Amino acid sequence: MILPIIIVITSLFLDGILSNFFPYMINDLSLFTPYFTIISLIIIYPFFQKKKRNYYILIVIIGYFYDLLYTNLFLADAIFFFLTALIITLIYQKLEINIFTNIFLMLLTIIIYHTLLALSLFIFNVVPITINITIYLITNSLLLNIIYGEILYLICKYLPHKRHLN
Numbered sequence: 001m002i003l004p005i006i007i008v009i010t011s012l013f014l015d016g017i018l019s020n021f022f023p024y025m026i027n028d029l030s031l032f033t034p035y036f037t038i039i040s041l042i043i044i045y046p047f048f049q050k051k052k053r054n055y056y057i058l059i060v061i062i063g064y065f066y067d068l069l070y071t072n073l074f075l076a077d078a079i080f081f082f083l084t085a086l087i088i089t090l091i092y093q094k095l096e097i098n099i100f101t102n103i104f105l106m107l108l109t110i111i112i113y114h115t116l117l118a119l120s121l122f123i124f125n126v127v128p129i130t131i132n133i134t135i136y137l138i139t140n141s142l143l144l145n146i147i148y149g150e151i152l153y154l155i156c157k158y159l160p161h162k163r164h165l166n
Contacts, residue, residue, distance in 0.1 A: 001047070003047065003156070003159070004044035004047040004048065004058070005058070007040050007043060007044055007152065007156070008037065008040045008041075008044060008058070008062050010040075011036035011037045011039065011040035011152075012036075012037045012040075012062065012065065012066065012069070014034065014036045014148075015034050015035065015036050015037050015066075015070065016069060016070060018032075018034040018036075019033070019034055019070075032140060032141070032143065032144040033137060033140055033141040033144070034141070034144055034145065034148070035110060035113065035141055035145050036145065036148050037062060037066055037081075038081070038084065038109055038110065038113050038145075039106055039109070039110075039145050039148055039149040039152065040152065041059060041062075041081065041084060041085055041088060041109070042088055042102070042105055042106060042109055042149065043149065043152045043153055043156055044058075045085075045088055045089065045092055046092075046097070046156075049092070052089060055085065055089075056082060056085055059081045059082055059084075059085040060078050060081065060082050061078075062081060063075075063077040063078030063079070063080065063081030063082065064077075064078045066078075066081070073120075073126070076117075076120060080113060080116045080117060080120075083112075083116060084109055084112060084113055084116075087108070087109070087112060088105065088109065091105055091108070092105075099150065099153070102149065102150070102153050103146055103149075103150070106145060106146050106149045107142065107146070110138060110141055110142060110145060111138055114134055114137055114138045114141075115134070118131075118133075118134040
């Protein structure tokens with residue numbers, strides 16, 4: 001039970017550390033945008049398959065801390081993380097997870113998160129955002145996050161623990 005919390009906290013801090021090292025290219029948009037916390041939500045779900053309530057509580061708490069550390073949107077990421085966790089839960093119930101479905105799930109999660117974020121920013125007119133910027137953010141965050149997710153998936157799969165990944 002402690003391993004998923006370590007994974008999420010490490011990912012939360014890696015988001016902030018790595019965002020300082022990747023150069024900003026166009027209009028404060030980075031070439032590689034780390035969303036390791038969102039990727040860690042996918043990786044830790046098998047540890048909580050029998051305790052979904054604890055998974056959702058952890059997700060909302062992590063989303064709240066993500067808001068406090070990295071964004072100025074109060075409770076927005078807590079809600080987005082919760083909605084993303086619901087989708088992760090549904091997909092895990094329908095598919096058998098292996099490396100390829102894990103990549104698909106990471107792609108889908110990043111796309112859903114960015115779409116929710118862009119829609120909320122557009123609806124509430126917080127930041128001027130366009131479809132081009134959203135697509136740019138999605139495409140430039142995929143490679144780095146998929147590599148991180150696969151490394152984390154393989155580490156969790158081959159570490160000895162009570163509940164092995166699927």
